[in-house]
Amino acid sequence: MKKTTGMDRSITANWRPQTRAVRAGTWRSDHGETSEALFLTSGYTYDDAATVAARFAGEAEGMTYSRLQNPTVAMLEERIAALEGAEACRVQTTGMAAMTTALLCQLSQGDHVVAGRAAFGSCRWLVDNLLPRFGIETTVIDARDNAAWEAAVRPNTKVFFFETPANPTMDIVDLEAVCALARSKGIRTVVDNAFATPMLQRPMDFGADVVAYSATKLMEGQGRVLAGAVCGSAEFINDVLLPFQRNTGPNLSPFNAWVVLKGLETLDLRAQRQSENALKLARAIESRVPVMLHPGLPSHPQHDLAQRQMKATGPIFSFIVNGREQAHALLDGLQLIDLSNNIGDSKSLMCHPASTTHANMAPEARAEMGVDEGMLRINVGLEDPDDLIEDLDQALTKAGL
Ligand SMILES: *Cc1c(COP(=O)(O)O)cnc(C)c1O
Numbered sequence: 001m002k003k004t005t006g007m008d009r010s011i012t013a014n015w016r017p018q019t020r021a022v023r024a025g026t027w028r029s030d031h032g033e034t035s036e037a038l039f040l041t042s043g044y045t046y047d048d049a050a051t052v053a054a055r056f057a058g059e060a061e062g063m064t065y066s067r068l069q070n071p072t073v074a075m076l077e078e079r080i081a082a083l084e085g086a087e088a089c090r091v092q093t094t095g096m097a098a099m100t101t102a103l104l105c106q107l108s109q110g111d112h113v114v115a116g117r118a119a120f121g122s123c124r125w126l127v128d129n130l131l132p133r134f135g136i137e138t139t140v141i142d143a144r145d146n147a148a149w150e151a152a153v154r155p156n157t158k159v160f161f162f163e164t165p166a167n168p169t170m171d172i173v174d175l176e177a178v179c180a181l182a183r184s185k186g187i188r189t190v191v192d193n194a195f196a197t198p199m200l201q202r203p204m205d206f207g208a209d210v211v212a213y214s215a216t217k218l219m220e221g222q223g224r225v226l227a228g229a230v231c232g233s234a235e236f237i238n239d240v241l242l243p244f245q246r247n248t249g250p251n252l253s254p255f256n257a258w259v260v261l262k263g264l265e266t267l268d269l270r271a272q273r274q275s276e277n278a279l280k281l282a283r284a285i286e287s288r289v290p291v292m293l294h295p296g297l298p299s300h301p302q303h304d305l306a307q308r309q310m311k312a313t314g315p316i317f318s319f320i321v322n323g324r325e326q327a328h329a330l331l332d333g334l335q336l337i338d339l340s341n342n343i344g345d346s347k348s349l350m351c352h353p354a355s356t357t358h359a360n361m362a363p364e365a366r367a368e369m370g371v372d373e374g375m376l377r378i379n380v381g382l383e384d385p386d387d388l389i390e391d392l393d394q395a396l397t398k399a400g401l
Pocket of ligand 1: 195
């Protein structure tokens, strides 16, 4: 293996994001292949016993077992770290494995976590059900309210956990204010940045400590594999996260890592075009729906904050119609846009969160976090936006809007 310039931080640090997305992290084998190689192997062989002993002792560079290291996985980790502007990154088998690893690796019995209440359903499940089972206290708050973060802090608060924009309410968290508060109190921030990706929002530029991803979404971008990632300081990744990950084993398969690696090469183009398409679509239907929730539109109560911390607002937005029945009727009327609960795909997809992604929550909990019975969430893809507008237009008419 030859480390190319893509593995040299003193060089990649000068590259602009689009260049990093295409080249950072590239290693080449002796064949000099152009495209990153797929090392679909679980183990490694050695020339002699002394070499393997040195590797296991950490005295010689080289791989020993794919739960610990794999060349294709390492390329992806280096590329995501370079895009994020993070010292280090480790990838996991899914976004939820990433969130679970990012939290459990650093928390112990008696610690306290403050989390945003508007969140991906499984992220809320971790906070509401898993952490308390291990004696970790949790408080959920309205993450849009900076004063609520401050009021929730206790002497044993270890972590702030939130996503922005939040799924599916499109709430925005003030990254600079919340991260500064955490820093001043010695609390680590863990930001789920799945909706934006590092191309549209870099939480570390605003003081975030740990940024975690479902790479299944916009990062991979074509709905093919599940993947997750956690970025942080070298100290956090090597000393806190790695001992947990290496011994519990939520590792990403080299094949899936390779698919995401190739997906990153088009991330910037996709993120820009899908953001533009989403804005066009939201503008076209805004006057026909009772409530529009798109942070890129002036009608969003946190529009200015979104403009300050995001380069573009991404492919996803939500809107609210009159109740579950009308929401379902609208979905049933679609002819082009697929009825699907995935996001980040280059195909346009739409779903009803209250009966899908957030169906396993109590109705009161859904209402409290702002997931209305009439809410619909759309991921806008790479199709011609005029075809999407025509499809939504006819489905809105059929649903009586
Ligand atoms: C999808 C998603 C997750 C979970 O990711 P998986 O890859 O499906 O495990 C976590 N957070 C957010 C914001 C998501 O959209």
